Amino acid sequence: MSRRRHTPKKRGAGVTTVVVLRLYIAGGAPNSVQAIANLEAICREYLKGGHRLEVVDVLEHPGRAMAEGVLVTPSLEKLSPLPTANVVGNLSDKAKVLLALGVKDKAQ
Amino acid sequence: MSLQNVLSRLPKGGPEQRAIEAGEIDAIIDRASSNVILLPAARRALRGLSSDARRGLSSDAPIANGVLAALPRKDYLALLDGLEPVALTYGTVLYEPGELIAHVFFPVDCLVSLLTAVEGHPATEVGMVGREGIVGITLALGMDVSSIRALVQGTGTAMRMNAARFRREFERSLPLQRGLYRYANAKLALARQTVACNQFHAVEPRLARWLLMTSDRLASDEFILTQRLLADILGVLRAAVSRAAGSLQQRRLIRYRRGKIRILDRQGLEAASCRCYTRIEA
Numbered sequence: 171m172s173r174r175r176h177t178p179k180k181r182g183a184g185v186t187t188v189v190v191l192r193l194y195i196a197g198g199a200p201n202s203v204q205a206i207a208n209l210e211a212i213c214r215e216y217l218k219g220g221h222r223l224e225v226v227d228v229l230e231h232p233g234r235a236m237a238e239g240v241l242v243t244p245s246l247e248k249l250s251p252l253p254t255a256n257v258v259g260n261l262s263d264k265a266k267v268l269l270a271l272g273v274k275d276k277a278q
Numbered sequence: 279m280s281l282q283n284v285l286s287r288l289p290k291g292g293p294e295q296r297a298i299e300a301g302e303i304d305a306i307i308d309r310a311s312s313n314v315i316l317l318p319a320a321r322r323a324l325r326g327l328s329s330d331a332r333r334g335l336s337s338d339a340p341i342a343n344g345v346l347a348a349l350p351r352k353d354y355l356a357l358l359d360g361l362e363p364v365a366l367t368y369g370t371v372l373y374e375p376g377e378l379i380a381h382v383f384f385p386v387d388c389l390v391s392l393l394t395a396v397e398g399h400p401a402t403e404v405g406m407v408g409r410e411g412i413v414g415i416t417l418a419l420g421m422d423v424s425s426i427r428a429l430v431q432g433t434g435t436a437m438r439m440n441a442a443r444f445r446r447e448f449e450r451s452l453p454l455q456r457g458l459y460r461y462a463n464a465k466l467a468l469a470r471q472t473v474a475c476n477q478f479h480a481v482e483p484r485l486a487r488w489l490l491m492t493s494d495r496l497a498s499d500e501f502i503l504t505q506r507l508l509a510d511i512l513g514v515l516r517a518a519v520s521r522a523a524g525s526l527q528q529r530r531l532i533r534y535r536r537g538k539i540r541i542l543d544r545q546g547l548e549a550a551s552c553r554c555y556t557r558i559e560a
Contacts, residue, residue: 201303
């Protein structure tokens with residue numbers, strides 16, 4: 171996985187590296203759908219394409235969830251840049267997601 | 279395995295438990311049982327979804343049941359939202375003779391035995407359905423009452439559809455009708471062959487045939503079967519099963535330990551089985 175460095179942009183576009191994310195979901199279950207929508211909105215607003223997101227459906231790939239130590243879905247993993255972070259739930263708590271992504275909230 | 283047990287295995291007071299309490303979790307991945315367990319709200323929601331892609335049965339995924347796989351894509355997709363995945367556990371009775379058929383089942387990786395009882399004797403197996411077929415073919419033949427007992431012999435999953443929806447789909451889809459008539463004919467041929475087989479062939483070749491058929495339908499060389507059940511299935515005394523299994527084991531064709539059977543030499547077992555095996559498979 172490559173880690174590209176960008177020069178810091180204006181406030182709000184605070185992306186300095188490509189953020190690599192993995193979201194584990196359970197098919198079209200309500201919280202899973204909501205988590206995808208919430209995460210996409212956050213990525214659009216804060217990461218502006220400076221990220222890579224892989225969505226893993228545990229109903230289709232249960233083996234991956236077991237192997238990768240996932241306990242519940244929806245579950246978001248930030249894999250890169252280090253340190254890694256994890257948020258569980260439908261990602262409606264934006265502050266918590268931003269903290270995990272290592273991105274400063276525009277409102278603050 | 280209860281949901282409570284699974285919940286108790288999550289880290290105490292951890293973010294997972296808090297998210298569950300907040301209703302933000304759809305599924306728990308239970309490593310102890312290697313299962314993905316949907317929480318009730320998610321299960322209900324997934325049942326109600328109409329899009330096949332959204333229910334985790336991706337329309338691109340290989341179709342595991344033979345009857346469904348043989349349908350043209352359009353007909354298969356039309357069926358999908360009426361199908362729900364269910365886990366069937368060993369020993370569950372799906373139908374009793376004389377009972378109204380509420381659902382049909384398309385086994386994915388489970389095995390269902392069809393049994394008929396004669397007064398004063400334990401039920402004898404007259405048919406077996408695995409991933410190649412459907413349980414509840416009677417509905418397609420115009421009857422809504424089961425004439426047999428359908429007993430889950432191998433734990434696994436199946437796709438279930440309620441009887442009313444199945445009847446509608448059956449009337450609507452010509453490929454489904456053709457597929458099921460072909461299947462019914464194959465079942466009839468199998469039943470006829472089984473009658474002759476039970477009449478004339480010895481227990482050992484019949485046991486070998488039955489093990490091969492079970493293995494084909496489960497797509498596995500290992501499965502669990504007690505001697506008592508095998509005796510009921512073959513319609514013989516337990517001692518006879520014990521002798522026959524012992525002989526197959528001595529010839530290193532199978533391993534039979536504490537109810538767990540493993541086929542060690544498939545070709546050898548085919549040679550030991552009666553010729554009904556190949557005929558039935560054809």
